[in-house]
Amino acid sequence: MNEKSKLKLAQLRQYQSLSLNGVERLSEIRIREALDRFENQAYVAFSGGLNSTILLDMVWKINPNIPAVFVDTGLEYPEIREFVKTYGDRVTWIKPEMSFAEVIKKYGFPVASKQVSDYVHRVRHTKSDQVRRRHLKGENADGSPSRMSQLAIKWQPLINAPFECSHRCCHIMKVKPFHQYFKKERRYPLIGTMAGESRSRLIDYMKSGCNAFDKKDPQSRPMMFWTHQHCLEYLRKYDLPICSVYGEQEFRDGEWVLTGEQRTGCMFCMFGVQFDEVNRFQRMYYTHPKQWNYCINTLGCGAVMDFIGVKYKPEGEQMAHTTVTKPPSPADQSRLKGISKAIEVVTKGKVPYVESNDRCQICDRPCVGKHCDYHKELIRNGDI
Numbered sequence: 389m390n391e392k393s394k395l396k397l398a399q400l401r402q403y404q405s406l407s408l409n410g411v412e413r414l415s416e417i418r419i420r421e422a423l424d425r426f427e428n429q430a431y432v433a434f435s436g437g438l439n440s441t442i443l444l445d446m447v448w449k450i451n452p453n454i455p456a457v458f459v460d461t462g463l464e465y466p467e468i469r470e471f472v473k474t475y476g477d478r479v480t481w482i483k484p485e486m487s488f489a490e491v492i493k494k495y496g497f498p499v500a501s502k503q504v505s506d507y508v509h510r511v512r513h514t515k516s517d518q519v520r521r522r523h524l525k526g527e528n529a530d531g532s533p534s535r536m537s538q539l540a541i542k543w544q545p546l547i548n549a550p551f552e553c554s555h556r557c558c559h560i561m562k563v564k565p566f567h568q569y570f571k572k573e574r575r576y577p578l579i580g581t582m583a584g585e586s587r588s589r590l591i592d593y594m595k596s597g598c599n600a601f602d603k604k605d606p607q608s609r610p611m612m613f614w615t616h617q618h619c620l621e622y623l624r625k626y627d628l629p630i631c632s633v634y635g636e637q638e639f640r641d642g643e644w645v646l647t648g649e650q651r652t653g654c655m656f657c658m659f660g661v662q663f664d665e666v667n668r669f670q671r672m673y674y675t676h677p678k679q680w681n682y683c684i685n686t687l688g689c690g691a692v693m694d695f696i697g698v699k700y701k702p703e704g705e706q707m708a709h710t711t712v713t714k715p716p717s718p719a720d721q722s723r724l725k726g727i728s729k730a731i732e733v734v735t736k737g738k739v740p741y742v743e744s745n746d747r748c749q750i751c752d753r754p755c756v757g758k759h760c761d762y763h764k765e766l767i768r769n770g771d772i
């Protein structure tokens with residue numbers, strides 16, 4: 389890492405350690421800068437999730453005429469769609485040109501990570517030996533090593549899987565509809581992403597900062613230096629309603645936690661599903677059996693997860709693609725509570741909450757080195 393990057397990272401860490409008032413003030417400055425630069429020709433990319441709910445609140449305090457735009461991909465939790473509807477006509481709904489079913493039929497499933505799906509797709513469809521060598525052996529054309537381009541050994545069996553993998557889903561379902569909105573309205577996006585959410589977002593922040601006016605697609609990300617705790621504190625400070633799928637907020641071990649889903653996003657996405665001890669499909673089995681049935685049995689996500697060895701039913705259940713026809717019974721509901729408890733225990737066991745001033749460079753959680761255990765594993769596997 390060069391000196392400039394080190395300074396930028398140190399500055400990010402400093403911002404992330406600010407109080408809520410501090411990050412709020414900074415974000416307000418960034419939002420005002422962006423609205424000035426875009427001459428108010430802007431919109432908030434609204435997903436109904438925590439971050440964009442907060443961003444929308446901050447933006448509307450400054451300029452209530454800025455529109456919010458929601459992409460109705462058909463992949464959101466039903467509760468998220470209902471929550472977005474509560475904003476009435478203040479939110480513009482747009483749709484992708486294809487459904488998720490059409491995307492996976494035409495291009496393939498999003499599996500493991502964007503990079504893994506992309507490499508698998510390329511190797512399966514290339515006629516070039518050089519491309520195959522680069523992604524399978526991690527070798528450049530001149531024979532020099534290219535480790536970052538290598539598909540991790542554990543994912544190489546996907547090359548011969550009886551289904552296709554592709555990274556194109558996000559582009560078709562999310563990026564393209566926003567591009568089309570831009571073309572029609574000539575409005576630039578304000579987006580509620582945070583650098584601590586993933587390595588790619590951290591890298592993006594390091595390159596372009598919050599207000600990325602020089603990017604090919606100019607945009608503003610005024611919450612880049614926020615942490616999850618800042619978000620939860622903001623919700624409490626302003627008593628801002630959030631989608632019911634997140635559950636309640638509780639104060640435990642010195643920090644605020646959500647009792648429901650921690651992140652929402654696309655219900656049927658298999659990116660990152662291999663890392664969760666209790667993954668979203670296992671929770672969905674109880675909470676959204678109809679959607680579970682559709683994605684596991686009708687769309688075929690069950691067969692994909694069988695292939696990669698990821699469970700999609702709670703432990704102890706039969707693993708075949710059995711059809712769930714009934715809503716969860718009271719006994720199942722109470723087991724669901726047990727699953728939430730398990731997630732808590734597992735999360736605490738996996739991420740070392742040690743007394744340390746060192747923070748993971750990606751998610752800012754406490755760690756004993758550069759990254760917490762979770763992100764160390766992602767990096768080791770070549771998934772981020």
Ligand code: SF4
Pocket residue numbers: 463498557558559561562653654656657658659
């Ligand atoms: S997050 Fe996953 S399911 Fe959602 S659009 Fe992107 S690839 Fe598709």
